[in-house]
Amino acid sequence: MGNFFLKNKLIILYGASLAAILILLKWLEFKYVIIDHSFEVYIGAIALIFTGLGIWLALKLVKPKTETIIIEREVYLSKPAEGFIPDEKALLKFGISKREWEVLALMSEGLSNQEIASHLFLSLNTIKTHSSNLFEKLEVKRRTQAVEKGKRLGLLA
Amino acid sequence: MGNFFLKNKLIILYGASLAAILILLKWLEFKYVIIDHSFEVYIGAIALIFTGLGIWLALKLVKPKTETIIIEREVYLSKPAEGFIPDEKALLKFGISKREWEVLALMSEGLSNQEIASHLFLSLNTIKTHSSNLFEKLEVKRRTQAVEKGKRLGLLA
DNA sequence: TCGGGTCTCATACTTTCGGGTGATTTTTAT
DNA sequence: ATAAAAATCACCCGAAAGTATGAGACCCGA
CATH class of the missing domain: 1.10.287 (Helix Hairpins)
Incomplete structure (x- = not known):
């Protein structure tokens, strides 16, 4: 081998x-x-x-x-930023995966699940699964709530 | 030495x-x-x-x-504005009525149509009508798009 | 007073969402 | 190497959202 x-x-x-x-x-x-x-x-x-x-x-x-990890972050969100960088700590805290975040981002653009599926070249069912898991992790019930919470937590621009 | x-x-x-x-x-x-x-x-x-x-x-x-230094400070405050004032011009431009704007505002909070109806002491059907008209005026197809556009236009906080 | 706009509500119908479950594959980490 | 996590997709079902249409009540300006 x-x-x-x-x-x-x-x-x-x-x-x-x-x-x-x-x-x-x-x-x-x-x-x-x-x-x-x-x-x-x-x-x-x-x-x-x-x-x-x-x-x-x-x-x-x-x-x-050797391993050095220095995380110092104090975020007062509410404001945009060009190259937006999602709050890594929040992502970890809620255990949100990369794909789930992508879905969330597209949700916040107002896309339907079918449209998200097309954008990511995935099936509708996959998007449903991702969004379901996402809602679970964010402790919300609807996509609108997910977007709202996502913005509050600094996960979205 | x-x-x-x-x-x-x-x-x-x-x-x-x-x-x-x-x-x-x-x-x-x-x-x-x-x-x-x-x-x-x-x-x-x-x-x-x-x-x-x-x-x-x-x-x-x-x-x-190397020592591992982890300093984490989480402060996700987001107190946008108490008395938010929507962009009057935008409201007029799109011909959005008071009730419709109220519905939009509650939508942006992530509330369902039923929840909005309860908050405003209206029937579910009425909310559906308002939201339909709202979507028409904002030229969108879904509530998530309406919220997204509403924020961009300064209709929402 | 008459028309136009808003607000209200209803019924009927279609589409989208979201929950639940299970399976397969790929990636990652140990 | 192998166990764990992430990603993919499917099917079913019920709930919610959205569309279309009609209609009665109200206010306000012409």
Whole structure:
């Protein structure tokens, strides 16, 4: 499976590097190093090289540990904005999915379910499902209420 | 300055370790290793040891994972206006009567025709008539469109 | 007083919405 | 890999919305 290589590519890469460097050293061994330098210097060079390799490897492996999330938001809505960005926090709070939000947005334009279906190249039934789930999540009963609440919560422009 | 030693203690520790291991290897060199194993295995062992050392060093030196800071502040106030004044000109332009505007306003709150009827102490049929006339005047087909257009025209808050 | 506009209500009919359920596929995350 | 979530679609049914038409009551200006 290609999956294996993807997940272990660093390990494999390391193995390959190790082998390559060893081969290189073996080749150099009889040409220059042993002749020109002492054995200790040779060992020291290898130690430094592989220490560097170890550091590089560690940095690669440890990278995904960092995670910074800074959300600071104070919204006094009621006003438009050109490039409108829905309130992510509200979306998460109500568990509204991307598709559901799209449906809500089109609802607020005054489109019927059939029209929304056509716009999104989906079936009418799918739109019904999405809107139903949406109403459930927004705790409303009708599309007009959903639009009204959506605007109040900053989900819509 | 003791500060220097504090800040570089890891580096110094590494140097000391390096020296110590080299000395150890030098000592072992003539005792067992060279005798019992091939040169390549010896080099490989050193490579592995110092790779491990490099990894350990990197893990120690690299700054601890970034703190996760989550500041959330939710203030979704939307108090548009108490005494909202609809655009008179627009009302005249579209020939919208008082009752029709009232119905439109309640529509925008998400109320059903039946609920609007109850609020205004009218029959459901009357609301239907008003809303039908309203849609005609606003040139829309659905209540959601009426609300959308109403807001755009300044008929609603 | 007469016509026009608004407001009211009704009946009959069609269309759209929304709820409920279940199934399949795709995506995502673990 | 596999479990969970999201997305897709279908069918049924009842409720709500919307259309069409007609009609009586009221007010106001011509």
